[in-house]
C-alpha cells in the first residue's frame with residue numbers, strides 16, 4: 467500500500483490513547499502514527515461457550531486517561547458490537563471521560579427504513595446503541611441514503627463522516643488518467659460527483675433494481691464506452707454482483723477495460739472471483755476494511771478528523 471505522509475501530532479489531545487484489538491494492530495499503528503497517539507491493545511479472550519472477556523490496557527494505578535479513541539472497523543459486525551458494549555462501558559469506570567469511536571466501516575447503515583411491515587430499521591437501532599456508548603464517532607462513507615448527516619443516524623455531539631471518493635479519485639487519476647468513471651447505481655451518484663469534480667473525469671451513473679441479495683438488474687446510462695478505460699466506483703462491494711453486472715454491460719458496450727474502486731472492500735464469499743469472471747481488471751480499495759485490494763490509506767484523513775473532535779469538544 468502507498469505510504470501516507472503524516473506529521474506525528476497528537477490529534478486528540480494530551481495523553482489520549484488509541485485502543486484497538488489485535489486483528490487491527492496494523493491500521494491502529496498507521497492511525498496512531500498519523501494522529502500522534504499511543505496505540506494500546508485490548509486483550510480479548512473467548513471462553514469455550516463463546517462469551518468474551520476483555521482486559522483494558524490500564525496504567526500501573528489501574529487507570530486510563532480522560533480521553534480515549536477506540537478503533538473498530540465494523541465489518542463482520544455482530545460480535546464487534548458486543549466488544550464495543552463491553553469496552554465502552556468499562557472504560558468510563560476506569561477514568562475515560564471522552565470516548566471517540568473510529569469505525570472506518572460502519573455496519574448496519576443500509577437498512578435505513580422498513581421496506582416491508584415489521585422489518586427492523588437497523589440503522590436507527592445500531593445508531594442509537596452507538597450514541598449511548600460514545601461521545602464522538604468518525605467513519606467513512608457510511609451509506610447515508612435517505613438522511614443527510616451521520617448525526618441523524620448516531621446522535622452524538624460529534625459525528626463525522628469522511629469520504630473515500632476523493633482519495634480514490636486521486637488513485638484513479640494516477641493509474642487510469644482519462645478514465646470514464648461509472649457509478650453502478652443511483653446511490654453512487656454522490657461519490658461519482660465528488661470524484662469527477664476533483665479530476666474532471668467523464669462520468670455517468672447506471673440505474674439498478676435489486677431483486678435479492680445476489681440478484682440485481684442494471685441499465686447503463688446513455689454513454690459511449692467504446693474503447694474507453696472505465697473505472698466503476700462505489701462505496702462498497704459486498705457480493706460483488708452489482709459491480710460484476712455493470713462491468714459485463716460496459717465490456718459488451720465496447721469498453722477497453724473495466725477496473726473497480728471501492729471505499730469498503732467487504733467482498734463477501736466468492737465476490738472477487740465473480741468480478742474476475744465478469745472481466746474486471748484491477749480492484750482497488752481504501753484500507754477502511756483490511757483486504758488485499760487496499761491501495762488507498764485513510765489514516766491521514768482519519769487523524770485530521772480526530773483533530774476536529776479535539777478542537778470542538
Ligand code: R5P
Pocket residue numbers: 650651653654679682700701702703704705706707708709
Ligand atoms: C448499495 O447500494 C451499495 O452502494 C452497493 O452498491 C451494494 O451494497 C453492493 O452490493 P453487492 O456487492 O452485494 O452487489
